[in-house]
Each structure stands twice: as C-alpha cells, then as structure tokens.
Amino acid sequence: MKLFAVFGNPIKHSKSPIIHKLFAKQTGILQNYIKINVPINFFSKSIRNFFQNGGLGANITIPFKKEAYKICDILTSRAKYSGVVNTIKITSSKKILGDNTDGIGLLKDLKNLNFITTKSNILLLGAGGAAQGVIYSLIHFGCNITIVNRTYQHAKDIVRYFKNIKKINYLKIEDLSYHSINNINYDIIINATSSSMKKKIPNIPSSIIKPNIFCYDLFYNKGNTPFLKWCVEHGVKNVSDGTGMLIEQAAYSFYLWHGIIPNTKKIIRKYI
Ligand SMILES: NC(=O)c1ccc[n+]([C@@H]2O[C@H](COP(=O)([O-])OP(=O)(O)OC[C@H]3O[C@@H](n4cnc5c(N)ncnc54)[C@H](OP(=O)(O)O)[C@@H]3O)[C@@H](O)[C@H]2O)c1
Incomplete structure (x- = not known):
C-alpha cells in the first residue's frame, strides 16, 4: 500500500491521518497515512529513512517547516516564495519536491467563512513556520499584514524575508x-x-478587539481554543479555529501526491 505520513513534535494531537483516510475513501485511493513523532535534531535523518523505506510523501508540521524547506531539491513557487514547506513528495528521479499548502488552505477557509476580502487589514500573531507559510497567499490575495510576535526579532526576520513586499x-x-x-x-x-x-x-491588549472583527486560530480543538474563548469574552461574534484550514491544506497536499482534489465541503461538514 502507498505510504504517507505527517512528521512533527508533538504530533499526538494531529487530525491529518483521519482527514487523509476520508479523502482516500472518497477518491478510492489505497493509502496508509501515519503519524511520526520526530526527535528535535533528527528531522532530516527521519525523512531520509522514510523515503528509503518506501514512503512516497509527507506533511511536515510544528516545528520542522523551515527545516523541511532546506532539505528539498525542488520547490513549487508557493514554497519558494514562502520559505517554508509543509508538504513533500519523492519524485520518480528520487528528488524531494517541496510545496506549501498552508497559505492557500487558510485563504480558502477564510473565503468559505466570509471572513476575508481583498482589502482586509490583518493582524497576524506569531512568527513561526505557520505564520511565515501563510503570508505569501494572503498578500497575493491583496491583504495588508501586520505581524506581532512574543520574540520581536522573529517578527523582524520574517518581514526581512519578504523584503520586496510593501503590504x-x-x-x-x-x-x-x-x-x-x-x-x-x-x-x-x-x-x-x-x-x-x-x-x-x-x-x-483587549483594546484592539472590536465586535465586528473576525478572529481565527490556526490551532484546532474540540470547542473554542483559549484564544478564541478570550476573543468571545471580549465581544467578538465571528470566530473560527483552524479545522477548515487543516482540511483545505490537506486537500492541496493530496492533490500534489495523487493529482486529485477531494471534495472538502463534505469533510468540513463532518467536523462542524
Ligand atoms: N490548522 C492548520 O492547518 C495548521 C497549519 C499549520 C500550523 N497550525 C498551528 O499553528 C501553530 C503554530 O505552528 P508553527 O509551525 O508556526 O510553530 P512554530 O514554528 O514552533 O512557531 C511557534 C510560534 O508561536 C509563538 N509562541 C509559542 N508559544 C507562545 C505563547 N505562549 N505566547 C505567545 N506566542 C507563543 C512563537 O513565538 P516565539 O518566536 O517568541 O518563540 C512562534 O511565533 C500550531 O498551533 C499549529 O498546530 C495549524
């Protein structure tokens, strides 16, 4: 059976195997998709082992997305512009191809939710792999982004990475x-x-919260995440966790591996 996996640390919480199982059932593709918990300094070794043992493709999650970018031989333009990779596959010539489906997945979910327009002014909290991975798609759509992060230097580094972009x-x-x-x-x-x-x-500060603002947490949880609970407590009406993004980004990964885009609406309905 074709072997796929998600690599991360921690990885226990990941719902990717369930989603890929549903996609495989929907499209009639036989595949096995497993979770691999990677010790922090063993990322590239784990990936090499995986491909040597018959693995065909993988998703990469926290905290390895920037490292994944570095091990790729070929990059899609989305991955090249964002500088982080969340999806890889081994090509017929044994090269590692890297893609970034987080940005397009988030954008699709924000559109499904009617949270976004081409003029949206976005406050992006965080400067890790996920934050960096979604910037290109949001800016390309037309939005303006302000980044705020616990470690100020990391926010500066991301903006420096996108140095030619004014938005x-x-x-x-x-x-x-x-x-x-x-x-x-x-x-x-x-x-x-x-x-x-x-x-x-x-x-x-809660002073930035206005009732008509949309709040989105990339993390997904049964019920609202701590951040979304806090937003609701401060009067926000429209909130969403990252379940929709997870499903949409997974669909684009599935497409990279199999050339078929699954029907995500049917899957999202199962979760909401
Ligand atoms: N729904 C989806 O499809 C999807 C896709 C991708 C990621 N995600 C989620 O997105 C999140 C980030 O993933 P990542 O890959 O970007 O992780 P990462 O590369 O490890 O980055 C973590 C980021 O979170 C910040 N941070 C950590 N703890 C914090 C705290 N207590 N208060 C404030 N900031 C804190 C870090 O700030 P410093 O720079 O100061 O360390 C950094 O900016 C995870 O929850 C992941 O599950 C969801």
Whole structure:
C-alpha cells in the first residue's frame, strides 16, 4: 500500500491521518497515512529513512517547516516564495519536491467563512513556520499584514524575508495599545502562534478587539481554543479555529501526491 505520513513534535494531537483516510475513501485511493513523532535534531535523518523505506510523501508540521524547506531539491513557487514547506513528495528521479499548502488552505477557509476580502487589514500573531507559510497567499490575495510576535526579532526576520513586499510590517506587542488608541482597526486577527497548544493566549491588549472583527486560530480543538474563548469574552461574534484550514491544506497536499482534489465541503461538514 502507498505510504504517507505527517512528521512533527508533538504530533499526538494531529487530525491529518483521519482527514487523509476520508479523502482516500472518497477518491478510492489505497493509502496508509501515519503519524511520526520526530526527535528535535533528527528531522532530516527521519525523512531520509522514510523515503528509503518506501514512503512516497509527507506533511511536515510544528516545528520542522523551515527545516523541511532546506532539505528539498525542488520547490513549487508557493514554497519558494514562502520559505517554508509543509508538504513533500519523492519524485520518480528520487528528488524531494517541496510545496506549501498552508497559505492557500487558510485563504480558502477564510473565503468559505466570509471572513476575508481583498482589502482586509490583518493582524497576524506569531512568527513561526505557520505564520511565515501563510503570508505569501494572503498578500497575493491583496491583504495588508501586520505581524506581532512574543520574540520581536522573529517578527523582524520574517518581514526581512519578504523584503520586496510593501503590504507587510511588524510591531512590538506594546505598540498594539498605541495603535488601538490611534484607531487603527484590524479586520481579522489570526493567531498563528502555538500558544493554544499549551492552553495559553498571546499577550495582546483587549483594546484592539472590536465586535465586528473576525478572529481565527490556526490551532484546532474540540470547542473554542483559549484564544478564541478570550476573543468571545471580549465581544467578538465571528470566530473560527483552524479545522477548515487543516482540511483545505490537506486537500492541496493530496492533490500534489495523487493529482486529485477531494471534495472538502463534505469533510468540513463532518467536523462542524
Ligand atoms: N490548522 C492548520 O492547518 C495548521 C497549519 C499549520 C500550523 N497550525 C498551528 O499553528 C501553530 C503554530 O505552528 P508553527 O509551525 O508556526 O510553530 P512554530 O514554528 O514552533 O512557531 C511557534 C510560534 O508561536 C509563538 N509562541 C509559542 N508559544 C507562545 C505563547 N505562549 N505566547 C505567545 N506566542 C507563543 C512563537 O513565538 P516565539 O518566536 O517568541 O518563540 C512562534 O511565533 C500550531 O498551533 C499549529 O498546530 C495549524
């Protein structure tokens, strides 16, 4: 049977195997999709072992997306522009092809939810692999992005990476209060930090929250994540976790491996 996997650390929470099982059933493809928990310094070795033992493709998750970019021999343009890789496959000439489906997956879900327009002003919390991976698609769609991160330097590094793009800037967390005092409004707040995984919320002032803002957490959970609960407590009406993004990004990964795009609406309905 064709072998696929998701590599990460931690990986226990991942719902990718369930989603890929549903895609395989829907499209009649026989595949086995497993979770692989990778010790922090063994990422490239684990990938090499996987391909040597018959693996055909994989998803890469926290915290290996930037490392995955470095081990690829060939990159799709989405992966090249974003500088992070969440999907890989082995080609017939034994090269590792890297793609980034997080950005397009998030954008598709935000459109499904009617959270986004081409003019949306987005506050992006976080500067890890997921944050970097979604920027290209959001900017390409037309949005403006402000990045705020716990470690200021990491936010600066991402903006430096996208140096030729004018629609992206960064702020110190403490400057957010100053922004809200000056009535700079965000249309969407996207939590791309891993804080919800640790049952924490990013340290941002509640003054930036307005009732008509859309709040999205990339993390997914049964019920609202800690960040989304906090948003609702502060009056936000429209919130969503990252389940839809997870399903949409998985569909684009499935397409890279099998050349078939599954019907995601049917799968999303099972989860909502
Ligand atoms: N729904 C989906 O399809 C999907 C796809 C991709 C990722 N995700 C989720 O996105 C999240 C981030 O993943 P990643 O790959 O970007 O991880 P990562 O590369 O390890 O980056 C983690 C980020 O979170 C910040 N952070 C961690 N703990 C924090 C806290 N307590 N308060 C504030 N900031 C904190 C880090 O800030 P510092 O720079 O200061 O360390 C960094 O910016 C994870 O929860 C992951 O499950 C979901």
